[in-house]
Amino acid sequence: MTRFKLAVLFALIAAPLHAKPRAPRPGAEELLLRSLAGPATSYAAVERVQVFLPGKKPKALKAEVLGAPGRVRRAVFAPKKNAPPLVEVREREKPEAGLARLKAHYEIAVSTGGVVAKRRTWKLELRLKSGILRRALWVDRDSGLLMKRETYRDDGTLARRERTVKLELPGPAQTAFREAPFAGPWMPEGFSFAGESGGTRRYSNGLESYEIRTDGGKAVVSGDLAEDDAARVLEPAK
């Protein structure tokens, strides 16, 4: 064995010895619970929401997010100057309730998620029982904050992406919101009541929409919603 080969052999042996030990992969449910509970500290973030409509150019908006334990405030500013922002304040639901709903619809798996907004993440894949990938979530390894979420159609194409593009965690000390949380039926982020006709209520975010109607005494949802969101919009208001 030549000296060169010996040196290469030592280098190959030494490299794993100096490498950082891999972080143990958390359980899917444990990680999902942490994500639903949110960080224990306040945070401030900028979030980009992208909607991919078939055959059309993608659309996006930016939201300023201010989080405190148990509560989140999102403010969306219209590109037009002087337009009032759309502000939403929400209480976080009990993590156990959210986990039960997700488990009722999806099989959940964890993998390494890469870096989002300079934070290392775990990736959660939520698949329908039929095997269709419906959602992918990127969760901050340290804080449990949901950093990115993608929603897919049945054919596998990307329908929606919400991504944290800038994060300050822990955030500003002053996170007292002036606005009270919205009291009423739950709606996915960015959606608003858009009108009612013939017993059918329509909700929209300007690009996507869904409807709730009563069919044979039972409420039915139709529209662009993932299964867990469709189940949640039918839950009684708190």
Place this chain on the structure above:
Amino acid sequence: MKEKDDARLAKAAMKSLRVPAPESLTADLKRLARNRKPARSVWAGLRDALEGGAWAYGAGAAFAAAAVALIIMRSMPEREPVKEFAERPALRLEAAPQQALRDLWSDDEGEDNDEI
């Protein structure tokens, strides 16, 4: 002649209605007093009531329970009258202006990266 007959008839009627006076009024009163039952004393009545049958105990217990319940109810603070159940009114939602919602979105390249 007729007047004479009338007077005689009236006299006969009066005679038939007359009650014979008792031979001795004192003896008569004594006899009445003997026949009358002696009046029972109040204490004897109470004693009889206490020594009554099982029904008396039941009635007594019911009376005592009613009295205790009345005392408790009167000593409790008054509650607010219960409002009649009314179905929760449907939440009045105002439809958001759709144009304002659409104006929040802008064209995008669909990139997946951080803010620089």
